[in-house]
Amino acid sequence: MPSSAGPSIDTITEGGRVTQVGEGQEAEESAPPVMTFGAPTAGEVLAERYELVEHINNDSAGRLVWRGVDVVLRRPVAVVLRYPGGDSATEMLQAAVAASRVIHPNLVGVYDAIDEDERAYVVREWVDGQSLRELVADGPLDPARATAIGNAVASALAAVHATDMVHGNVHPGTVMISDEGRVVLADARTDGADSQDIDVRAVGGVLYFALTGHWPHTEVPLHGATAGHGRASIPDAVRDAAGVLAAPRQVRAGVPAYLDDLTMDLLDAEIAPPPSDVLAAELGRLDVPADDHYLDSAGPLRFAADTEDEPSPLAAAGGRKVAIGIAGLLAVALVGLLIGISVLGGDDKSPGTNPVAAPSSNPPANGEATPAATAARKLTVREARIIDPDSKLRDELGGADKIIDGDPDKVWGTDTYTAAKFGNSKSGMGVWLDLGAPHNVRSVRVNLSARGASAVLYAGTTTHPSTSAGDKALVTSYKRTQIGQPFEGSQSGTTMYFDGFKSDQKYRYLLVWITELPSNDRGYQIDVEEITVQGS
16 A cells, blocks of 8 residues: 555565554553654644544553544544654554555554554554453453353454464453454564463463453563552462462353353463464364353363364364363262363374364264364365456466475466556456365465455355356356455455365365555556365
8 A cells, every 4th residue: 555655565675473453452551652752732733644533542662542533534543653763663554565565354453554653553453342351341341252252363363373373462352352343363462472372372361361350460460550560550469379260260250161161271372282273273163152062061071072073173183182070970979970180281193183072062962963173184186277257358367286296486367457446447366275175164265466356265166167157157157155254456455365164164176366466566456375274
């Protein structure tokens, strides 16, 4: 999004982390002072595009957070200003570039980043709502809502981690809940101090806070909203005389055993955390209506599946699976059930090493086992094909194999057109993928050569010949099954991440359907560098 006022988000050197400042994080008493010389005023228009409307607050780094409006697209935005700009703002701008390339419904979108020397600013999505910290101020959440929020945060982290970046600042002040109920993660750090494992453990902290109203800050550092001091203070977690953290069920009644155990395992430094996509799958499996059996206080064992063939995602990833305690074992013994105790420490790359999962202590009412998800892995795409139903020449079909060869330097690209919608001559073009057999699919990642393309992901069950008529029939059929939300050109980055797959359904054929092209110095064109499918 270039601008005449200074370097745009496209011209700043890319950094290795993301930064999105959320309204939920106010400045602490110890925050550095904000420079007021040349401070912005309401009504001022930055970069001839972003009108400042209202000063919201200052974040913990002393940056000014304003509510604004994009006068070109007529949409609300948040503008985060830093004084001065120049070299001192390089890290913030580099991080904004990285953030703009991770597009996910549970991440705050970043639209622009500009350096004017005396100040620098990042423009991002405006979220009408409140932080988790503010939401829980009225009391802990019910287990179903806590699970849904944890699932959203883990899904956002999975998208960040898929690009080899780290968020590094997951806590109740950076988890935002919109007025419509959408959960988004904001305000990542850029100091390089954290890891993906710390991100995942922080999800345990978010769950613990949502369930109890307290933050287990010694296990998971709370950046910018430290427990115990400052205006952003959060109550410390409950501990015994030896400093041992109290489990959520010890703090309040009604927390299901499975959620209590999962939360405590994520906070246990002696247990290796699962990958974020595996955690997201497990929380997604448990993110069900409140009257479902999973929310019973005597729910399934942590990380345990309901079948002997497939362990749950966390079990397959090497997490701990334990029995339900002495009292539970006695109860199970009375009804003649045998529960094994096992510790998982294996390598899930080795076939045949997954242990037998313990049966659920509360099976579905219909007597049928609920399929359990397994750890995600990269699926092999057996065939890729270009779908071009509206072309008479059909001269853009070659090179589809380069999209799935694992080499981002080998690409398939469209021709250059005179307008974004393929010169107004086509409804779109697509990449069709055949996984070779039906699979549980977790996500599809599409790496592109430039920002600003629009695309949708579809799934189908049939194949069609590679002809204009065959392509038209394929697109018509596949459009009945849309996966996730479409990516719009004004907001999309160079990586598109689709993850709206149903856990109880298998997929073999997928279609990445491109509807608009971004502009370059010659016209409108895009290269597809690589498409990666994760699943089991």
